Amino acid sequence: MNNVHYLLDTNIFIYHTKGEPEILSFLELLSFNGEMNISIITKIEFLGWNKHTPDGLEKCKCLISNTRIFPVNEDVADRAIEIRQGKKIKLPDAVIAATALLYNLTLATRNVDDFKDVEGLLIHNPFQKNLI
Numbered sequence: 457m458n459n460v461h462y463l464l465d466t467n468i469f470i471y472h473t474k475g476e477p478e479i480l481s482f483l484e485l486l487s488f489n490g491e492m493n494i495s496i497i498t499k500i501e502f503l504g505w506n507k508h509t510p511d512g513l514e515k516c517k518c519l520i521s522n523t524r525i526f527p528v529n530e531d532v533a534d535r536a537i538e539i540r541q542g543k544k545i546k547l548p549d550a551v552i553a554a555t556a557l558l559y560n561l562t563l564a565t566r567n568v569d570d571f572k573d574v575e576g577l578l579i580h581n582p583f584q585k586n587l588i
Contacts, residue, residue, distance in 0.1 A: 462486060462580065463493045463526070463556040465565035466501040466548075469519065473512070482564070482582040492523040495532075495555040497548045499525055526555045543573045553577050 464486075471479040486492050499520055508516065526532070528551055535554035539545060545553070553574045556563040562578040563571060571579055 460580070461493065461559075461561050462491055462564045463495065463552065463559070463561035464498065464523070465552060465563060465567065466498045467566050468564055468582065469498070469502045469516070471566065472519065473516065476583075478583050487522060493559075493561060494520070494523045494525055495552045496525055496527050497551045497555075499523075501548060526559060528555075531558055539574055542575075545570070545574070 464483075468479055468483070472483055483492070503513065503516055503520060528536075532551060532554045535558055536547070536550040539550045539553055540547070549570050553563065553571055555561070557574075557577055562580050564580045564582055565571065566581055566583055568579055568581050571577055
């Protein structure tokens with residue numbers, strides 16, 4: 457693995473719960489290297505889904521418990537505001553992008569189009585064959 461450090465978007469965890477092989481191997485590698493980083497927004501989105509079964513929610517909580525969670529602090533909030541002033545982007549996506557930018561992390565997401573216009577943001581789609 458290159459010395460790339462990732463921030464995982466919410467959809468990565470959703471695809472993990474669906475058993476997508478690309479994501480399973482990607483997360484296994486990141487977990488092995490202690491590189492499971494998320495924004496608090498991802499935790500809220502992933503665990504806050506109101507259709508979890510009790511067993512499914514516990515499994516998701518276990519998965520999230522192995523991550524490093526970055527909070528929304530003043531720096532993240534200010535960067536998210538800057539991003540939203542310059543681009544049409546949803547608030548959760550702006551916070552996730554701001555977190556990745558401030559902590560020099562590459563955003564791992566399948567939803568590349570949601571973030572493509574954020575200047576300076578490095579994006580990795582684990583579904584593409586150019587793995588890590």
